[in-house]
Amino acid sequence: MAEIIISDTSCLIAYQRIDRLDILQKLFHEVIITEQVLSEFGYAVPEWIKVKSAPPPFGHSILETLDLGEASSISPALKTPGSILILDERKGRKVATDLGLEIIGSIRVLLLAKDKKIIPSVREMVDQLSEHKFRFSTHVVRQLLIEAGEA
Structure with missing residues (x-):
């Protein structure tokens, strides 16, 4: 399993709701989210989650298909070899898979x-x-x- 995980908003929301964000910290060496994901999440994140600036990788065309958090999560995944992207939405998973990214869903975690x-x-x-x-x-x-x- 990869040492670096890049998460979309849905996983953070799900684990926050059950007070288990710690699962990500215990499983992965590094957890990265984008500023867009942080904004969608709407809560402060623990210091072990790294927040990075990441513009959507394909300008406006990808935003027609994906929400801002999903689109922004793809960008650091493309730039971080060996990382895994946590995505739950079908459209986002298809785009990420088509780009050759390794993905996992929140429940597979x-x-x-x-x-x-x-x-x-x-x-x-x-x-x-x-x-x-x-x-x-x-x-x-x-x-x-x-x-x-x-x-």
Whole structure:
């Protein structure tokens, strides 16, 4: 797994809602967000999250497809070899994949956290996220629980 993670806003919001931003710190050597993501997030971030200035990589055309946070997150990912980009929205994932970026979703991060014994249960975390109005594809959750041995 990569040492550097670049996160879009949705992951931060999800983990903030359940008071578990620490999962990212425990899993990755470096966590980067952009100023645009920080603005969308709307909360102060812990000092271990690095905030970088990053203009959207393709001018106005990418903003027609993606929101500002997603678009701005792609820029540092393109400039940081070996990094992984956390994106949950389908459109953003497609753009990032088409650009050859490695991506992961917020709930897949939970599987990594369980593997590293940072959390005891993926299901418990997914249930907490669901209680806080964070929505996931039923198929994705089912597959993740199978991989976690919790199906």
